[in-house]
Amino acid sequence: MAYQKIFTAMADPTRRIVLEKLKGKPRTVADIANDMPVSRPAVSQHLKVLQEAGLVNVEAIGTRRFYSLRREGIEKLRKYLDGFWEDVVASYAAKVFKRKNADGGTE
Amino acid sequence: MAYQKIFTAMADPTRRIVLEKLKGKPRTVADIANDMPVSRPAVSQHLKVLQEAGLVNVEAIGTRRFYSLRREGIEKLRKYLDGFWEDVVASYAAKVFKRKNADGGTE
DNA sequence: TTTTTTGGTAAGCCACAACTTACCGTATTC
DNA sequence: GAATACGGTAAGTTGTGGCTTACCAAAAAA
Numbered sequence: 001m002a003y004q005k006i007f008t009a010m011a012d013p014t015r016r017i018v019l020e021k022l023k024g025k026p027r028t029v030a031d032i033a034n035d036m037p038v039s040r041p042a043v044s045q046h047l048k049v050l051q052e053a054g055l056v057n058v059e060a061i062g063t064r065r066f067y068s069l070r071r072e073g074i075e076k077l078r079k080y081l082d083g084f085w086e087d088v089v090a091s092y093a094a095k096v097f098k099r100k101n102a103d104g105g106t107e
Numbered sequence: 108m109a110y111q112k113i114f115t116a117m118a119d120p121t122r123r124i125v126l127e128k129l130k131g132k133p134r135t136v137a138d139i140a141n142d143m144p145v146s147r148p149a150v151s152q153h154l155k156v157l158q159e160a161g162l163v164n165v166e167a168i169g170t171r172r173f174y175s176l177r178r179e180g181i182e183k184l185r186k187y188l189d190g191f192w193e194d195v196v197a198s199y200a201a202k203v204f205k206r207k208n209a210d211g212g213t214e
Numbered sequence: 215t216t217t218t219t220t221g222g223t224a225a226g227c228c229a230c231a232a233c234t235t236a237c238c239g240t241a242t243t244c
Numbered sequence: 245g246a247a248t249a250c251g252g253t254a255a256g257t258t259g260t261g262g263c264t265t266a267c268c269a270a271a272a273a274a
Contacts, residue, residue: 004120011118012232013111023191029251042233044252063241063250074191081188084130084181119262136221149263151222156261170220170271217274224267234257242249 003080006073009053014038015046019055019069026059026068110187113180116160121145122153126162126176133166133175 009015014036021032033043047067050056054073059066116122121143128139140150154174157163161180166173 003123007114007118007123008231011114014232016110016114019191030249038232039234040251041235041253045232048252065251069191071191074188078185078188081181081185084126084176084178115261121262137219145262146264147221148223148265152262155222172221215274217272219272220270222267222269225265227262227264229260229262231260232258235255237254238252240250240252242247244245244247 003077005053006055006077009049009055010077012046012049014042015050018043018046018050022056022067022069026066028064028066032067110184112156112160113162113184116156116162117184119153119156121149122157125150125153125157129163129174129176133173135171135173139174 010019017036018032021027029040029044029047032047033040036043047056047058050067051058054076055070056073057068057070059068117126124143125139128134136147136151136154139154140147143150154163154165157174158165161183162177163180164175164177166175
């Protein structure tokens, strides 16, 4: 199950701040680390985790590395969460089906 | 931000197994702990975390306690994830708007 | 009323995750 | 070429999260 890395990555508050900083546009590490309560290497380590979880992309330009949101990763999480409704719909449909066939569809 | 508890709760693989076991119907603690690689008290502790995150409900019947999925909690997470697309849509709309007003709407 | 079932809580252990500082390599710029 | 900017990685520390066993309270069954 590859959801593990995504959940783990998003469970950390600092990493979520990083992700939210990338909402608007790609940013460099120094840019991201700016105004953050943790050191630049810490941010670097968080970015590694986010990258391995498939939540960010990197593009190196000169000595700078631009990190950007990778929304496919987030989409994966959404899909997983959707799974918690499938059964509700299924059981409801089954109930309706059962009733329709039990009383001849009077309801 | 109340998302923290939900993310933390869902980041643990054992807790996700518990949640998935509750998909179909409410279950007792012993029922949930059955076939799990961890002890019954461990499951009890996990259920506490899930409850505090708003992901499960409890109903006590006699000495047994039936735990059930609380989908509003999961829905909250979905809403948060949705936030990562809003900006995309907004910036796209802004771009289209800008272009329409720049060249008189030829595209 | 004793015994059994059910499950929450306390205490203690241990692994790991999130930091820090120190260091290094590689592009720019002077 | 020397100095500076940028950022990844190593090593070490520390708090905490998940587990275990032991214990306790309450309801049901005997």
